Amino acid sequence: MSELKPLTITALTKYIKRKFDVDPHLQDVWLKGEISNFKQHSRGHMYFTLKDEHARMSAVMFSSQNKNLPFTPENGMKVLARGEVSVYEGSGNYQLYIRDMQPDGVGSLHLAYEQLKNKLEGEGLFDPRIKKPLPLYPNLVGVVTSPTGAAVRDIMTTIKRRYPVAQIILIPALVQGDRAPASIVSGIKKAKDINADVLIIGRGGGSIEELWGFNDEKVARAIYESTLPIISAVGHETDFTIADFVADMRAPTPTAAAELAVPNLTEVLERISQRKIRLTRAISSHITAKKTRLERTEKSYAFRYPTKLLEQKEQQLDLLLDRLHKESKRIAMRKEEKFSYIKRRLLTHHPYARLKEADRERERLTRLLQKDITTVLNAKKMLLSSQMAKLNALSPLKIMERGYSLVYNEEEKLVKSTKGVAKGETVTLRLKDGSIDCLVEDIRSGENE
Template sequence: MTSDPYLSVKALTKYIKKKFDADPHLRDVYVKGELSNVKIHTSGHIYFTLKDSSARLPAVMFAANARAVKFKPESGMTVLIRGDVSVYEASGQYQLYAQSMQPDGIGDYYLAFEQLKKKLYEEGFFNPSHKKQLPRFPDKIAVVTAPTGAAVRDIVITLNRRYPLAKVTIFPTLVQGEQATRSIVQSIQAANKTDFDVMIVGRGGGSIEDLWAFNEEAVARAIFDSRIPIISAVGHETDTTIADFVADLRAATPTAAAELAVPSRTELLDRVINQQSGMYRVITNLLEREKTALRKLTTSMPFAYPDRLYRPFIERVERATDSLQREVFQHLNRSRERHANMDRQLANRIPTQRIRQSQADISQLQKRLEQSALQSMNTNKMKLSSAMRTLDALSPLKLMERGYTIPYKDGDVVKSIQQVRAGDELKVTMQDGTVETTVTKTIPITKGEHTDG
């Protein structure tokens, strides 16, 4: 029986794969090369090509091993890989199955740090415009850190010493280890559900591995999304983490974070005392200036001689009063003359019709005269009202002091010579008494003549 000398492709490939798998030199290899064609699958597997100047080697790193890589593999990086070489039967190619990967020349932690720092910087996480202002006098303070250790003790002691009015709440948090990232994010999110005024996130010093949770992207995004201003306080002064760049304020140590979060009670008391002294000086100076101004006012001419202020107004009132009196008497005399002329004209015109017409004219003129006199009197009264409050110069006695008299006949005031005849007895009222006299003769005023009373 003759066997078939031809093998199937699958059988040959399996044979070659067994040879690769059986070779102890290919089970654990260390390879240095440059990454190219790097593809990170959604499942977490990393597919890439490892090359140098002379050869190319397909490679894959499965998700279980890829999660241990601290940095993001990118094309062009020179890396150190440990793994095994085998054949991928589907394509018939041999390839490198990477178990670990680290950058050549620098540590993988440093590379991961720089990659995330660059990524967040490009997204604007470090932009000062996103930094929130810390309140000057916080009432409630959240502290995200381990519940035991020097860090939480230093923070609480410093807060109570500097500003005992603030209420401090500790959020117990894992700050190192595999679960630290999730614990820090959960504590920050829990604090944001309450109305805290400021939050301190940090821990004490340690190695880069101990502090690495504060370099994780999830922690950075939780800090950035926090509505509460956050002060980062990770490690010692020489330690710098991604959380420090994203936080609203970085403190060199946990103690320094507590000092930045609250004002100093001593400094506040000193400031209050200084402001009190300053206010006292300002008020004292103001009172002295006002007292000086008051003394100047009380010794000034208007206050020293107040009568000189209203003296010119008294003179103006007297002049206005005299002028008004003259105008009123002149107007009355002119009115009397017009009435006398009308009476004489009527006496010469006997016909009834002309008398009626004249009476109508007289009535119209009298109305116009009364309206004019009333209007004039109202206008003059308005001018005289302000002066009459202080002066009584218009009383009848004042008029009599100037030589005017008032004649009476049978108790009625005599206004015209037509009211008296020779032999009538009159009483003439003067300033200081009454004179009884007998009329001997009446002399009418002729045209062109004028008297003042």
């Protein structure tokens, strides 16, 4: 029998822990359970047990993970916890290391809320630049809410107290349950049909499940597409729904929504009274200023002595007419002088005068050209006669007239020596009046031969 090699507890625990840590199914798990044995360490870490009807397991949530929890865990609270399952080597127990935790029943709704919020925000439905302004003095206020809730009473009471001249039309709608979104959308469309100036939609406070109708995508898009300015008043001041983000104005409570929808009539009347007083004062001041100006005008010289003023104006008119006559004559003379100057310049540069001058210049140049041609022609004739005389003196024809002739061989080359021909060869003698073909019978060279 081979020798046993037992494992240490530490080694086995490490082995089991590695098995847990490499299992992908244990790296990201959601668990649903009830909190028990809750304890928060002085350093902020949370230690507790998660349990259901048949099992329980240890859980820990470190301070770096739990510092942003929107709620405080308590014993008996049902939660949804997300984290990884591993082994704590010190005790050998497996436990859940929690990264995120939400109250059960709210967690799924909260996730859906965040997803829809991010989607609509990305599409631009929350853009403050597209928010419609609320009317200053609405005649008709529409209210989409439950006809039996406290919210409608608060809204109507506030509007009647602040601005009793406005008409209020209640558009009943379901504000809780599965049919609430369709009912709210229908109410928004009816408000457009009755030509409301402003619309309030909302309800009183409640849990997230009770307010969920106002987190519906159809409701959000109906608010966005509405041509009416809409005030959202859902829940209490700390409650925020998708409708609040899409609406043109968000009110923390239904009462606040009514205060935003209509002005305070007492304050309006007070402002009107103050402006009436200011307007009366302004008109009175304006009339006083005009009266003063009128009195000053009535006391002026023109109104007191109109005949004398007329006589002065007549005299001024005569002076102006004289100045006008003189100035007209002066201008006319200047224009005539300018006209005469231009006329003289025009005549000087008239084409006819320039044409005659050019014709005279042409005749002069023609005479000069004819004279130069005659001179050149005579000189050329004299040169030609001289050259012809020299040419005739050197011409072979003149020599041939004295009895000389030229001898050409059979190749039509001039024979200048007896060496240029051979015995028996035919040569041509050219005389002044023709040529003679001769046969060479003998060749003699030298003067004595």
